[in-house]
Amino acid sequence: MDFVLQQLLTGLSIGSILLLVALGLAIIYGTMGVINMAHGEFLMLGAYGAWALKAFFGLGLLESLVIIFIGVAALGYLVERGVIQFLYKRPLDTILATWGIGVILQQSARLLAGGELRYVEMPSILIGQVNIFGVSVAGYRVFIFAFVAAMFAITWFLFYRTSFGMKLRAVVQDQSMASCFGINAKRIYSLTFAYGAGLAGLAGALVAPLKSVSPEMGTTYVVDAFFVVVLGGAQSLFGTVASATLLGEMNGVLAYWYNDTIAKALVLLAIVVLIRFRPQGLFSTRIRS
Amino acid sequence: MALKRRNFLKGSAALGAATGMGLPHIWMKNTALAQASNGEIKVGVLFSLTGTTGIIEESLNKATILAIEEINDNGGVNGMRINPIVEDPASDPATFAEKARKLVLGDKCVSVFGSYTSASRKAVLPVFEGRDNLYFYPTLYEGRECSKNVIYTGAVPNQQQDEFIPWLVEKFGKKFYLIGSNYIYPKEENNYCKKLLEELGAEVVNEEYVPLGHSEFSSVINKIQSTQPNVIFSTVVGDSVVALHRQYRAAGLDPEKMPMASLTTSENEVAAMGGEAAAGHFTSAPYFMVHQSPENEKFVEAYRSRWGGDKVTHFVSEPSYFQVYMFKQAVEKLAASDITPPNIREAIKDVELIAPQGRVLLERENLHTWLWPKIAMAKSDGQFEVLQESPEWIKPLPYAAYPDQLCAEDGLQQV
Structure with a gap:
């Protein structure tokens, strides 16, 4: 029984990291239809932010989170104002443009911080194990899980219980009609993009203590994030949660039974098969387009 | 370029002379081995300075350049300068092969120092075997290779x-x-x-x-x-x-x-x-930065004063450094006109020197190196503590996991 529970928790932990990484992308892609190839680099900047705030200002990870969120969100805002707002009607061009921005950010990080691998110190209060029904789990993983649950709740509240969220949903459903009712669609888009970017920054900072920090780190995460979003269905927040959990559990169980190499291949195969029969993803909401 | 009469005549005269001597000359010129000339010995330095393994390979490049500069500052090799030609293969095996071809065919280097990954070594191997040139490879690797065109100075599994x-x-x-x-x-x-x-x-x-x-x-x-x-x-x-x-x-x-x-x-x-x-x-x-020996103290100090006081030396940069000195000892045995890759290979067999890790020897059978393995524990300050040193140097056995195969002087043998 312990064994089953342990695998379940491992899957949840992997899933929560996936959700953390994918949430920002899901929001930007789901609401604005922008395929943001620079998502991985926003994440990388968050991780470097955590490293730099520690190295130069002595700030611990937890104290840095707010600064990192605001910093990366501000950068996202500038990117949206400077580039993406001109490309909304040209989806292919946004892929190219955001990919280019990603390359620029990657190389800037390399030039400024150097190409060597970095690490981010784990907050000392989160080192240690937590006992959950007789299974010991790394405290930091539990923290990530709780943090992601909170981020998700805040995002849900923002989208479904605030006037900003209502405007956003109106713009997503029919931009021109929403504009007729006096909603400033441009402003809504900029803020949403900034929010998504900020979430990516937080994700980078939070995964950094478990993984390594390098200018290229974003590339692997952005691929994972796209799997989650595509499988979950683009317009559905809960679809993103369901698909992150599913992928996390699948990864955990298959890696335990076989190994990580086979798990990766089988998970990809499962995604391909699912997409074949449900191209819209697991969950989808109907919208006018 | 305008074709001037004078140049044209010179050119055709040269052509006439060449044809006068017959075709073999043209072919000979084409396959002529790289050799030292003009009082300098050209060698290639082929470590990635950019790309995924750029950071680590840059330290190998630095150790190699340091050794070459030290040799040149101390009178060179039999009075000849070593002239390093540095190329950046950008962590890409295909680029490694292309740059290796350029160094061997274009620059006529008598040897090339390079590679960190096995993939890049495998990629350049055909270039060196095809032209019978020499590749000095400093990284520990998986063994199971028996080439007479690679000098291996890193450790093999045994x-x-x-x-x-x-x-x-x-x-x-x-x-x-x-x-x-x-x-x-x-x-x-x-x-x-x-x-x-x-x-x-x-x-x-x-x-x-x-x-x-x-x-x-x-x-x-x-x-x-x-x-x-x-x-x-x-x-x-x-x-x-x-x-x-x-x-x-x-x-x-x-x-x-x-x-x-x-x-x-x-x-x-x-x-x-x-x-x-x-x-x-x-x-x-075989090597840790904290290893206690006068040679290592000298190496670490020279490395830091040349490249920066916070730089670390490690078990791949140390062979990158001493293999240049092995090259020097081999070339010293040769007359200037005999400095060709096959002669260097013969001369480097049994070369012995005191490296930062201890006395090392190039094994004539398989062109790998006798080394001094050490067991060490990492400490929280980022350095290691050496717990045990091998009581004797260990012979390189690249086929140690395959008892029915043996790398001998004339190639791979089945036993």
């Missing part, structure tokens, strides 16, 4: 493991968990490790490989916790090694009871993962 595995079994116990990145190097190291474990009556509780660049080790750690090995034998490389160590620590595993034993964790990897995550784990290698 040199890193012969002392290490029995030591681990005696100190920690007989249950081993083998984890590696999914490519040729970890598989060959594990092949040899399993052979040693079998001889010692020890047990492999699991052997598994993760994809290169893998960073989610929670399932691996679950398996480690449920199989409870005494030692985790890790040949995970790159950023995965950082993730593995950090997640091992987050999961609350204890290095004193279940240490990771590695052949690839050097001062560089420790710096990347942070001393706390590395502390208490073991590495076996």
Whole structure:
């Protein structure tokens, strides 16, 4: 029984990291239809932010989170104002443009911080194990899980219980009609993009203590994030949660039974098969387009 | 360019002279071996300065350049300067092959120092074998290669493991968990490790490989916790090694009871993962920066004063450094007109010198190097503590895991 529970928790932990990484992308892609190839680099900047705030200002990870969120969100805002707002009607061009921005950010990080691998110190209060029904789990993983649950709740509240969220949903459903009712669609888009970017920054900072920090780190995460979003269905927040959990559990169980190499291949195969029969993803909401 | 009458005549005269001597001359010129000329010896330096392995290879480039500068400042080789031609193959095997071709055919280098990864070495091999040139390779690697065109100065599996595995079994116990990145190097190291474990009556509780660049080790750690090995034998490389160590620590595993034993964790990897995550784990290698010897003190000081006071030396940069001196000793035996790659190969056999790690010798049979393996424990300050040095130097046996094969002077033999 312990064994089953342990695998379940491992899957949840992997899933929560996936959700953390994918949430920002899901929001930007789901609401604005922008395929943001620079998502991985926003994440990388968050991780470097955590490293730099520690190295130069002595700030611990937890104290840095707010600064990192605001910093990366501000950068996202500038990117949206400077580039993406001109490309909304040209989806292919946004892929190219955001990919280019990603390359620029990657190389800037390399030039400024150097190409060597970095690490981010784990907050000392989160080192240690937590006992959950007789299974010991790394405290930091539990923290990530709780943090992601909170981020998700805040995002849900923002989208479904605030006037900003209502405007956003109106713009997503029919931009021109929403504009007729006096909603400033441009402003809504900029803020949403900034929010998504900020979430990516937080994700980078939070995964950094478990993984390594390098200018290229974003590339692997952005691929994972796209799997989650595509499988979950683009317009559905809960679809993103369901698909992150599913992928996390699948990864955990298959890696335990076989190994990580086979798990990766089988998970990809499962995604391909699912997409074949449900191209819209697991969950989808109907919208006018 | 305008075709002037004078040039045209000169050109056709030269052509006439060439044809007068007959065709063989043209062919001979084409296959003529690279050799030293104009009082300088051209060598290639082929380490990536950019790309994924750029950081580590840059340190190999620096160690090589340092040795060349030291030799030139001390009068060169028999009065001739070594002229290094530096190329950046950008961590890409295809570019490695292209640049190697340029160095060997275009620049006519008599030898090239280069490569960190096995993939890049394999990529340049046809160039050096086709032109009978020499490639000096400083990295520890998986063995199972027998080329008369490569001088191997890094360790092969038997040199890193012969002392290490029995030591681990005696100190920690007989249950081993083998984890590696999914490519040729970890598989060959594990092949040899399993052979040693079998001889010692020890047990492999699991052997598994993760994809290169893998960073989610929670399932691996679950398996480690449920199989409870005494030692985790890790040949995970790159950023995965950082993730593995950090997640091992987050999961609350204890290095004193279940240490990771590695052949690839050097001062560089420790710096990347942070001393706390590395502390208490073991590495076996012929060289550590803290090794006590006058030669090493000199090397570390020279390296830091040339490249910066915070730079570290490690078990790949040290061979990058001493192999240039081996090259020098070999070339010193040759007359200036005899400095060709095949002659250098003959001259470098049995060359001996005192490297920072101790006295090393180039084995004539397989062109690998006799080395001094050491077992060390990582400490939280980012350096290692050497716990045990091999009492004698160890002969390189690139086919140690394959008893029916032997690398001899005239190539690979079946026995």
